Amino acid sequence: MANLESEFVGIKSPNPFWLASAPPTDKEYNVRRAFEAGWGGVVWKTLGAEGPPVVNVNGPRYGAIHGADRRLLGLNNIELITDRPLEVNLEEMTRVKRDYPDHALIASVMVPCEEDEWKRILPMIAETGCDGFELNFGCPHGMAERGMGSAVGQVPDYIEMVSRWCKEATDLPVIVKLTPNITNILYPAEAALRGGADAVSLINTINSITSVNLDVMSPEPMIDGKGTHGGYCGPAVKPIALNMVAEIARNPETAKLPISGIGGVTTWRDAAEFMALGAGNVQVCTAAMTYGFKIVQEMISGLSQWMDEKGYTSTADFVGMATPNVTDWQYLNLNHVTKAVINQDDCIKCGRCYAACEDTSHQAIEMSEDRVFTVKDDECVACNLCVNVCPVENCITMRTLEPGEMDERTNTPVEAEYGNWTAHPNNPMSTAAE
């Protein structure tokens, strides 16, 4: 069986599956049970400054988007950082780390944007024996209104400044947790790097309103007739998180910056995808909150089965392997021509491909009197929409035309050579030789 042991910025853990800083990691009871269930590490629920802790709302904190059969696709929350006293958290962390020396325990921290605040609290927390720090610059609600969380994470200069303070205050690894509520993820990532951070983790939650109560006319979750935007997470945010991870991983400046991938990781496959795009490990919150700690067992067995099948012996073997294949649109090969093909044996004749292509695409599917659906090669632009709407997996596939084969739509033979937009004759900025 593949070895799942993982090392991230020098922190070792039995596997690359960490629980993200959130309710699952808010106390000793949870974290002990999480480690027993098989989680490789935890990022403890974000700690705040000493003194009276924050208070949470006493009404619902969560809103949700459901798919069929109430499958939870997206979750939104308005929870704040830990609402338990700092001393209690620190005592618990100390006990847990003592009993689980081989598991990763990271302290997530958020204090006001003042140098002495950060410099005073990190050494205090380090006494728990924790393996590193994660700076929470991501929380998009509540804390941001008080000038913390994403209010810091949205200003690259602040990220750089706080990262530097923290690196000055501790020898332990410092991970900066990024907010996705920005225009370009590279600015905060580069700022973290400039500030000396050892790694970034992303994404934190996305500003969102999950639904509107149409009787009361208030956003949900609703508290006494009012709602506020919350942070969105769960399977629905994975595509956004994957893109941001890839952007950092393929950016020359940040290419070497380790990434802890977060956002919608629900299965071993999600984890493998984050890692293929460059994440050294992953963090999970919503999937655990939906199904409990036990899901990590599927993640462990699935990832190791897949690694065995592919012949990878350690996670380092495939981390970042997909990164070089993430490119800009302008470099995609325009001479690569494909056509949709419907496998008549698999087709159940629902007509969805027809409706989609006829009504909204390129009128490239023909429907006969007796409901046989076929692709018109002279109309098909290879957009893939039919593949995506067909309810039968692999019933419609995209066939790649051989070089020299006629593309019936353009009436030109397929060229063997790679050719992209930068050199295309229609491009006014074309760099091609005439």
Place this chain on the structure above:
Amino acid sequence: MSNTPFSDGIQAGRLDSAELAENFGDLHPRFDDHEALVAADRCYFCHDAPCMTACPTEIDIPLFIRQIATGTPEAAAKTIFDQNILGGMCARVCPTETLCEQVCVRETAEGNPVEIGRLQRYATDKLVDAGLHPFGRADSTGKKVAVVGAGPAGLSAAHRLAMHGHDVTVYDARAKAGGLNEFGIAAYKSVESFAEREVEWLLKIGGITVETGKKLGDGLSLDGLKAEFDAVFLGIGLGGVNALGVDGEGKDGVDDAVDFIAELRQADDLSKMAIGRDVVVIGGGMTAVDAAVQAKLLGALNVSLVYRRGKDRMNASEFEQDLAASKGVRIITNASPKAVIGNGAVREIEFEYTDNDLKPTGQTIRLAADQVFKAIGQTLEGEGLPALEWGKIKVDDNGRTSVEGIWAGGDCATGGDDLTVTAVAEGRDAAEDIHAKLSA
């Protein structure tokens, strides 16, 4: 109550009322809200959906299922009723396994169709139970139409005519409207007096007068109706029953299955309903299955359903056959009745085995029987009707008969299967044609 399934002869009270209530409960209970959402989500919203084409009333199935999926079952019900005003009963009695669900693409793909019938029931029950009738009448046309027969065909025609502003009088020979919905459909398909509630709900449109106890050929004449009304629609079903034509057919204990079922459907207290210990049902259609199953559910010890041809030739669908078998009915095929034996009352009945071409083999069997139900087909009754073909009133695609001004539909007319949903479609279409004619 001292009787049991073992008691000799035709006896009431073989089972106690709790057992009877359980036996005659809803065959397919209504979906709850969550079940409906899950079932609705399986629909692919097919383009030019095959299920819709297979429905004799052409309900827009993908649309109504989507309306359920988006939390508006009331709108779904309206979509159904637009095409089929008896969509509630059809949801319960349609042999969906040979109609819409048979051609559902998910049946093709996985042998497990979208449960269209039960979804239809879920939606229609919402409006009917709430007593909400979503249709109103057009301005009065001043025209009068007579509908003879208050079964599915007649009710469907009457509703559509009333909607278009005509004044409708419905005559029915029975004391109660509903036709076979009320007197024929198996009890476990239409529980809690649904047939009666549905008629009440349908009549809310207004403009329909129902006159029960009025029989064509006995007080009412076609000529009289023609003179009094601007148009006449006949939906009189099949009132007669085929005879076995064997020795001893007249002995006590030999009855028509439809009479047994009608009596059962009207019984206030099933524990007072007498049934034999050894019951033999002759026939291979829905009526035979319904009689056999309900005999068993009443507590008969042995129930055999005997059909003269092979299993694949039975009119009852495979689902119906399986239902009968699962309730403990013994199905015997390729056996033709020869003689009813007994002294005054039936004691045994003899069959001869036949091959698929009904050629006798010379081999016989005798089954113990204290009650025999005949279910070998119904026939059209009545004199002076428009021209017939194959024993039914001959109609064209619009339900027009050979007589100007008289339309017909449902079981009594040619075209289509003898099914509730077909009767509804034919009644509706004839009404549209009558309306077109009267507005011309």
